[in-house]
Amino acid sequence: MAVVKMNFLSKMLGFQTNITICLPSFSFADAYNGRPDVYVPGMKYQVLYLLHGGSGDDSDYVNFTNIVRYADDNKIAVIMPNDYNACYTDSLDGSIKYYSFLTEELPLVCRTMFPISDKREDTFVAGLSMGSHGAMKIAINNPDKFAACLCMSGASTRPGVPTMVPTKDGVFDFDAPKPKIPLGEITQKIEDPDFIRGTVNDVYTVAKANADAGKELPKMFFRVGDCDHALYRAQKAEADLRSWGYETKIEVVKGLGHEWDLWDETLRIAIKDWLPIKHQILYPEG
Numbered sequence: 001m002a003v004v005k006m007n008f009l010s011k012m013l014g015f016q017t018n019i020t021i022c023l024p025s026f027s028f029a030d031a032y033n034g035r036p037d038v039y040v041p042g043m044k045y046q047v048l049y050l051l052h053g054g055s056g057d058d059s060d061y062v063n064f065t066n067i068v069r070y071a072d073d074n075k076i077a078v079i080m081p082n083d084y085n086a087c088y089t090d091s092l093d094g095s096i097k098y099y100s101f102l103t104e105e106l107p108l109v110c111r112t113m114f115p116i117s118d119k120r121e122d123t124f125v126a127g128l129s130m131g132s133h134g135a136m137k138i139a140i141n142n143p144d145k146f147a148a149c150l151c152m153s154g155a156s157t158r159p160g161v162p163t164m165v166p167t168k169d170g171v172f173d174f175d176a177p178k179p180k181i182p183l184g185e186i187t188q189k190i191e192d193p194d195f196i197r198g199t200v201n202d203v204y205t206v207a208k209a210n211a212d213a214g215k216e217l218p219k220m221f222f223r224v225g226d227c228d229h230a231l232y233r234a235q236k237a238e239a240d241l242r243s244w245g246y247e248t249k250i251e252v253v254k255g256l257g258h259e260w261d262l263w264d265e266t267l268r269i270a271i272k273d274w275l276p277i278k279h280q281i282l283y284p285e286g
Contacts, residue, residue: 001025007285008109012101019106020058022071022078023114024281034223042284044117045077046277047110049102051088051127052135054154058082064265070271074279076159077116081106087157087186088127088134089201095205099200102134103142124275126150128263129230136237139218140207141200148219150270152263154230155222155237156203159193170226170252187274188258204240208266211244220248221274223266225256249274 004021005106026038050067052060058080061067071078086098092220117226125146127135131271132154140156157163166176189195211217220241224234231252238250256262271277 001068003068004020005059009279010105012097012105014096017101018081018082019110020059020062021110021114022062022068024072024075024081027072030035031096036132038281039089040281040283042061043283044115044122046074046122046282047077047079047116047124048271048275049106049125049135050078050080050147051125051131052080052083053127053131054085054130057132061267063144064260065267068269070268072279074271076168076271076277076279077110077114079106079110079116082274083130083134085128085130087190088137089186089190092186092189097259099134099137103138107145120145121147121276122278122282124148124150124277126267126270126275127154129154129258132230132234133189136220138205140203140210141203143210143218146218148221148268148275150221150275151195151237151256152222152233152266152276153224153234153263155234157187157190157233159191159196160251161236164229165232167270168227169254170231172232202236207241207246208244211246217246219276220246221236221270222250223253223260223262223270224250225258225262227255227257228262245276 002025006019007016010017018204030038052267061080086101090097090099110116123146125135125138133156135149136151136156139146166173190201222234222238224231238248242248
């Protein structure tokens with residue numbers, strides 16, 4: 001397995017940014033299983049864009065989960081960008097385009113520099129907490145580019161639905177004080193119906209419109225603990241998407257909250273069994 005830490009100048013962000021990339025490489029397991037020639041010109045990997053949570057960065061999954069091993073075992077490239085607590089949203093004045101960077105510039109850069117498939121059927125997005133907001137937003141607004149989306153401990157933010165509800169054993173306490181996380185002004189703006197109306201930030205309106213229009217829809221997966229403050233938001237999102245015709249799956253895990261044990265286990269399960277991953281390198285025909 002190759003783990004690449006890459007720093008490059010983003011035209012859309014206007015500054016240097018970091019991404020971490022996992023690329024499967026030759027292993028003794030390949031030789032043992034009769035695959036001595038792993039590197040073939042024209043080969044491609046399926047790809048998972050994996051988004052970190054609030055206050056995190058592109059190194060989180062490598063530091064706190066077994067994503068390197070999961071990527072190698074399942075022969076999929078994993079790309080982890082840095083969002084700088086921007087909630088995967090273009091800045092208020094439009095000067096720094098975080099969402100546009102993730103959906104336009106980053107895939108182009110990675111496909112140019114690495115052997116990554118550009119096919120919809122081979123492209124997935126996932127994230128935890130704040131990253132689940134970004135993952136769902138990206139998948140819903142780009143159904144022609146992403147075949148599936150995994151939301152861990154959350155879903156896209158929307159007006160009228162509390163982002164965090166203190167929860168114990170699946171029981172919601174709507175009257176309990178809500179934790180305050182200093183992620184900046186943009187976190188309040190994306191809950192403002194006037195700010196999001198008619199934009200990519202109005203995720204649920206876009207989701208229903210895409211379904212009503214008969215577009216090909218991404219598969220939507222949710223996994224969250226029954227002691228997680230994001231449980232209410234995740235369950236509400238899954239139920240609405242399912243009612244609009246999306247293929248969905250949700251699993252509520254007993255005894256876990258907003259924590260890395262949940263997210264590591266979820267990545268292992270989703271990459272192995274949930275996401276439509278082929279578990280092999282994509283070699284050119286002939």
